[in-house]
Amino acid sequence: MNITREQVDALNAVVTVAITKDDYKNNxxxxxxDYRKNASIPGFRKGAVPMSLIHKQYGKAVLLDEVNKLLQKSLNDYLAKEKLDILGNPLPKVTEDFNWDTDDYSFEFELGLAPEFTVDLGAKNKVVRYNIVADDAMLNEQVERIQKQYGKLVPKDVIEEGDDIAGTFSNEERGINNPATITLDIFKDKKAAKKFIGKKVGDVVTLSTKGLFDDDHKLMDYLKVGHDDVHGLDIEVNFTIEEVNTTEKAELNQELFDKLFGEGVVTSLEDLKAKIKEDAEQQFAQQADQKFLNDVTESLIETTKxxxxxxxxxxxxxxxxxxPLTAEQADAEYKKSEGGLRYQLIEGKVLSQNNLQITFEELKAFTSDVIKKQMAQFGQLNPTDEDVDGIVARVLSNQDEVKxxxxxxxxxxxxxxxxxxxxxxxKEVTYQDFIKEMYGE
Structure with a gap:
């Protein structure tokens, strides 16, 4: 057997695998x-079938199978030995007049080679790393939310701003009859919200669905309308008011603090805001980190040529x-996946240039930390090392989890x-400003 490579250019090569009869004949x-020993052919005793008949019946199929196995193994061994960094898989060059009736064969494969490049992490770019802070407005809003959440519902006769309103959306013609509990701030159309002010239980408010919410998809939740129907839906629905409640806010006292955070952890409004700020900014940091990672990824794809x-x-x-795809479909698919492929190559280069590796001890420690956090969510704040280690061992025995x-x-x-x-x-920003930076809203 002989394997040669022709370098077409820096990114393409053709490998030729020449196989002779001596390479496959013995197998x-x-x-x-073995086929002869076990063949059952009418007119012949088992094991006594002439080899000429075995060759005629099975020879071509066995030859094709053995040559193919030999070809695949030799090609894979060659790629590994030569340490060729290929993209995709070798593509066999189709030969229309290939002749299997000879003793020697030659096969050609096209290779796509990974490009040579370096990644300059220190290059000038426009990446921003956000530090998201919980401002006073957010803290006050969260305190009020807690007070409402742990407050007491008080029935009312007349609707005012901020009330909880229970009722049913209906439209007989479209088969809509869906109960819902709403507050007036759900409506994008402020005129729609004003229609409810001063209304009582039993009253009916008629609303137009066009522009009712900031996102037409909310019609799916409130009206139970199908996805295909919500876009641009322009009908009238009735909302029959069945119940009106206001929330008597919970008092900010030690009983509430202990219920929220455990006995004695928070003892004042200042402590409460500090705790909310700490928890919120931990969550914000994760979101900011993800955006930073995404922005660096986009920047590297753009600047690494x-x-x-x-x-x-x-x-x-x-x-x-x-x-199989048509040429047009394959071209469209390549264009769609090119950015992802480029980042895979960039990421691999970053890993090799900076010798980033994962040790088993690092994986084990990370898994242990994840499990402890999950256990804490279910009230197990002080699990034993033995319990955690047992769960870690079970998790890491699953290859999908390890990956x-x-x-x-x-x-x-x-x-x-x-x-x-x-x-x-x-850049230090509030959470509201961060959302604007992310979505441009």
């Missing part, structure tokens, strides 16, 4: 001998799935690396 003969074997990859995509947790550990390592090495500016 083919052995398999056919290299070519890809696009023509090869398009051809590979065309034949890689369960069903999932390893990805989380590596993501954390990448985040820490980016925080340290990627040039960025830090």
């Amino acid at each position: 083919v003969d052995k398999i056919l001998q 290299f070519d890809l074997p696009a023509e090869f990859l398009t051809k590979w995509i065309q034949s890689a799935g369960k069903e 999932r947790l390893s990805e989380q550990v590596m993501s954390e390592k990448m985040l820490n690396l980016y925080k340290e090495k990627v040039a960025h500016e830090t």
